[in-house]
Amino acid sequence: MTTVSTIGISTTGPEPAAAILSPAEAGAAIRSLADADKVALLKVARLYAKKTPYDHEDLLQEAICRVLSCKRAWPRDLAPLPFLWGVVRSIAWEWRKETPDAPPDLGDPEGEERRAIASLDVAKIIALFDDDPAAQIIVRGMMEGARGQELQDLSGLDKTDYESKRTKIRRRVEKLWA
Amino acid sequence: MTRNSDPLFNLADALSEDIVAAPADVLVHDAGSDPDGRAGLVGAFDRIAARAAAQSRRQRIVERLRTLLHGLPAPVGWTSAMAGVAGIFVLGIVTGMHFHQADLQIAAAPPRVLAERLTDKADEPIAGARTSYAENRSARADPDTQSNRAATPAAAPAAPPPAPTAAPPVATLAPPPAPSVAAGAADEAKPVRTFDVRPDTAPPARAARRASPELQPRAEDRVAALAMAEEQKRLDPAPVSRATALAPEAPKVASRPALAASRADSPPAFHWPARGRVVAGFGSDVGGAPNNGIDLAVPAGTDIRAAEEGVVLYTGNEIKSLGNLILLSHRDDFITAYGHAKSFQVKAGDTVRRGQVIAKSGQTGTAKAPQLHFEIRKDTTPVDPAQYLPPG
Numbered sequence A: 001m002t003t004v005s006t007i008g009i010s011t012t013g014p015e016p017a018a019a020i021l022s023p024a025e026a027g028a029a030i031r032s033l034a035d036a037d038k039v040a041l042l043k044v045a046r047l048y049a050k051k052t053p054y055d056h057e058d059l060l061q062e063a064i065c066r067v068l069s070c071k072r073a074w075p076r077d078l079a080p081l082p083f084l085w086g087v088v089r090s091i092a093w094e095w096r097k098e099t100p101d102a103p104p105d106l107g108d109p110e111g112e113e114r115r116a117i118a119s120l121d122v123a124k125i126i127a128l129f130d131d132d133p134a135a136q137i138i139v140r141g142m143m144e145g146a147r148g149q150e151l152q153d154l155s156g157l158d159k160t161d162y163e164s165k166r167t168k169i170r171r172r173v174e175k176l177w178a
Numbered sequence B: 001m002t003r004n005s006d007p008l009f010n011l012a013d014a015l016s017e018d019i020v021a022a023p024a025d026v027l028v029h030d031a032g033s034d035p036d037g038r039a040g041l042v043g044a045f046d047r048i049a050a051r052a053a054a055q056s057r058r059q060r061i062v063e064r065l066r067t068l069l070h071g072l073p074a075p076v077g078w079t080s081a082m083a084g085v086a087g088i089f090v091l092g093i094v095t096g097m098h099f100h101q102a103d104l105q106i107a108a109a110p111p112r113v114l115a116e117r118l119t120d121k122a123d124e125p126i127a128g129a130r131t132s133y134a135e136n137r138s139a140r141a142d143p144d145t146q147s148n149r150a151a152t153p154a155a156a157p158a159a160p161p162p163a164p165t166a167a168p169p170v171a172t173l174a175p176p177p178a179p180s181v182a183a184g185a186a187d188e189a190k191p192v193r194t195f196d197v198r199p200d201t202a203p204p205a206r207a208a209r210r211a212s213p214e215l216q217p218r219a220e221d222r223v224a225a226l227a228m229a230e231e232q233k234r235l236d237p238a239p240v241s242r243a244t245a246l247a248p249e250a251p252k253v254a255s256r257p258a259l260a261a262s263r264a265d266s267p268p269a270f271h272w273p274a275r276g277r278v279v280a281g282f283g284s285d286v287g288g289a290p291n292n293g294i295d296l297a298v299p300a301g302t303d304i305r306a307a308e309e310g311v312v313l314y315t316g317n318e319i320k321s322l323g324n325l326i327l328l329s330h331r332d333d334f335i336t337a338y339g340h341a342k343s344f345q346v347k348a349g350d351t352v353r354r355g356q357v358i359a360k361s362g363q364t365g366t367a368k369a370p371q372l373h374f375e376i377r378k379d380t381t382p383v384d385p386a387q388y389l390p391p392g
Helices: A024-031 A035-049 A056-068 A080-095 A107-129 A135-144 A148-154 A159-177 B009-022 B023-030 B038-070 B076-092 B102-107 B113-123 B132-141 B141-146 B178-184 B206-211 B219-235 B243-250 B256-262
Strands: A003-004 A010-012 B277-280 B294-297 B303-305 B308-315 B322-331 B332-346 B356-363 B373-376 B381-383
Touching: A024 A056, A024 A080, A024 B038, A024 B308, A035 A056, A035 A080, A035 A159, A035 B023, A035 B038, A056 A080, A056 B038, A080 B009, A107 A135, A107 A159, A107 B009, A135 A148, A135 A159, A135 B009, A148 A159, A159 B023, B023 B038, B038 B219, B076 B132, B219 B322, B219 B373, B308 B332, B322 B356
Parallel strands: none
Antiparallel strands: A003 A010, B277 B294, B294 B373, B303 B356, B308 B322, B322 B332, B332 B356, B332 B373, B373 B381
């Protein structure tokens, strides 16, 4: 940043940092991740990889590669975990196995197969919580896209119980998909 | 997260939010019950990150070389590329163009040097980059710290983050909220995780190597092109490459990134590939051009050993002057070349240990006597093997 004083002398201050991280900075940030964050990203990748034809390692590798190749800009003020989560998610969305919403089409046996598999996966997860109706309601709500207070209201639980259920749900699903 | 019609994707979104928001100690504790265990998960991440970094580096090198060569009339060989760049440079001088000194140096450099410099810029060393994120994270693992996390201003970024419009999926993520917001938010308010990465300067080692006399192009510079081509084959960055780009990494146990992860903290330790008298040193005049490596006089049939563990990138004789040639790819983007071999003991894709016999020496190519031509390249730029080999 250059400023001109009233007596006409230019002074040069520190240049403002770029809004996005350079590849080197991104690499440093990734290498500096704490163990907990590495675990979190692997788990997130596992969750999303279920919706793709690839495994979670491929998904995570592609995400990091895109970041390091500047194909995904990393805003300087965005923390690594949320940012990398977003990248993983978007790649999973890009790679996702489409599940057709339309009614079965006799001319599309592949689509029908995907639909059947997706239904099975959903049913399997719902069945995981047959012993816990409240958790099952929350899972159904999550699948429908409900979040936050809406989801808690749906469950009819107080905050503590609701948080406890969410943790239980997460652990069970992670175990199923590990 | 944006809602969509896919129930499993919605579920993944919801559970991911929980994972990202979970306290560090909970995540670490949960990882202990994972089939892979905490160490397994962390190790897996490190391997994946190393593979991704290597893949990214190679892609950038290939892209920059492509960009460079696209500016020249096609088809061009390395020699004609040099001539083209030199011609432009001379024309600029003649017509009175004024180059900035640094630009002048770059303009005068052969494409491989330019490519190396471009790579250096994008791949600026980061060993010294400091981050407070891991420290913050470790500090948060303390239960007392966690309980106060939402209300601790130090955990929040110094300035409000900009809207991440450049990355649509990221835009759906709530940026780190200000402490007051976090304290009053509903259960979905996520903990703030901040970090601060500061750019650092290049370490002296790389600068010193760059300061060494630049070599003029010669026929053996096709080694670089060959190495790039082989790397490109392994990467296959074609548009249809989503599956194939991943596929080359399939032999994960033996791959170059895996090697990179194994001892990433120490530079490769090269050993002599064979015992023999050095008949032509690095940079010495060989047929009117400087030697990109060293030439060792060795009897025909002598074992040629891998100078360092790595992966066989290429075996063949497409570079006539070098005869039967082997290229090995090592961690930290080093490549070694072994020319004039009589026969190969390995094939492309093989993983080799340091000291493993990879070929038998011979007199193939333009060698006038049985010898081994040995090169070490950083990326594709030849470096003096004497800097890396133990005193012979």
